Amino acid sequence: MGSYDVKQEVSDKYSLRGRVFHKLREDILSGKYEEHEELKEVAIGEELGVSRTPVREAFRQLELEGLIQIIPNKGAYVTGITENDVKDIYVIRSLLEGLCARWATEHITKEQMEEMEENVYLAKFHAEKGHLEQLAELDNRFHDIMYEACHSKMLEHQLKDFHQYVLRVRKKTLATISRGSASNHEHELILDAIKDKNPDMAEKLANDHMINAYQNMVKSGLYEAYHTEKE
Amino acid sequence: MGSYDVKQEVSDKYSLRGRVFHKLREDILSGKYEEHEELKEVAIGEELGVSRTPVREAFRQLELEGLIQIIPNKGAYVTGITENDVKDIYVIRSLLEGLCARWATEHITKEQMEEMEENVYLAKFHAEKGHLEQLAELDNRFHDIMYEACHSKMLEHQLKDFHQYVLRVRKKTLATISRGSASNHEHELILDAIKDKNPDMAEKLANDHMINAYQNMVKSGLYEAYHTEKE
DNA sequence: TCTCGTATGATTGTATACAATTATACGAGA
DNA sequence: TCTCGTATAATTGTATACAATCATACGAGA
16 A cells, blocks of 8 residues: 555544545435535434534535535535536546656556556456456556556545546446456556656556546446436 | 635635634645644644634545545644655646646636736736735736636636645745746746637646746745755 | 553544524514 | 515534543553
8 A cells, every 4th residue: 555545545434524425425426416506514414314513524525625615604515526527537637647657657666566467467357257346446456556656645646536536437437348458458558668667658658548538438428327417 | 706716715714614724734834743743633722722623624624635644533644745745746737737728728718818918917017116926916816817717617626726735835936026027928928829729839838837937946945945854 | 571451541533502694584664 | 565674593603522432551460
């Protein structure tokens, strides 16, 4: 594990606040709440069986993630995530994943390199066997390794944030073996570029990898099925 | 104002939580606390004359910003910001400001364009007069306009976050008239590229603008004077 | 002397009570 | 009927009380 554990993993799951935070984020991202809908502390608290305190703390975090807007002494209103937001995130991620790959080329450790190789090798196996669940897991892990390997706390933080943000959408996009297989092949190319100490190539490949992931998502129509808003 | 007011402006200044949040962020960024130093809720509360509740909520926000790390049932520890972090932020910002300029070229409104022109014109005046304070203010505003003009909630959010993050450092870098003047000239070039509907040029100029800002900061030695950590 | 377990204190997690603010409803006056 | 002001209710902001967890100190036993 990297020295910088992303927030969700360290302070969550075992606290009420963390559970509330994740539940609300999931609900907002999955479209349970209407845009501009008001979230009331007591209502959420009762629904989840907790008091207002953890709910309030979760609200503060959601606000910082841009998922809700808190107007002092008034209320909390969901901001939601639109199709355009997702598109924008993928373009931004494309740039940052490229930078990450570039920096990883310079800073990756022997251990990280070995885990990447193992990851790609294993993924190839699961792709052939049609193991979607494992494939998705390995895909996540590949990116996490690269985030850690880039040796930049700031960049790692940003990318993990975005990754979380689009996780639900992304999960569905990998739900086809063909994309999963293609994705893993792209991972392999990025890995080779890093091995060859070719930062330009690594950056470009990582750029393309994100764009491909997005375009596949749009093409496959899985994304539209997920979001049902009118734009 | 844009449709998406950044969090700090909406829910702060008038709440204890907001004040605590800003105070702690300022203290952490300015190096008041040692790295890995523990922040205790009651101590902070007493120091600022508030109860634990607003302190806790501020902690949750600081954690999400990556400035502190909260270990459940243990404590909150400052993460701080190193020279490397600042360098990374500027590189990341360089990419994102470039993307922002590109998108602004496509989406800027007539009103935003006019405000940009006015901004550059005014800044030229204040640069000649040596008005540092106004120059810094206009510089901030120029970037804010561009963030709004790019018409991407996500990108605007990210860039405003980073902007806040390095604000203290940046303020000092503009504290020389020569850089302020050069910076404004670069703004003018970006503005011209946007006016000419030349996204490639706008992107490249915005990239360079950030890199220049960072290099000037390093060269001038203002940054080293600010941070006193051993790396 | 060392180790381990227990007890005590400190600190955070959560719930609740109270204060402040905002929204709404209702009625008086024009 | 309309407007405005007041009263009331609802909601958030803050403080505090209590519960749970963790760290430390101390002493019993080997």
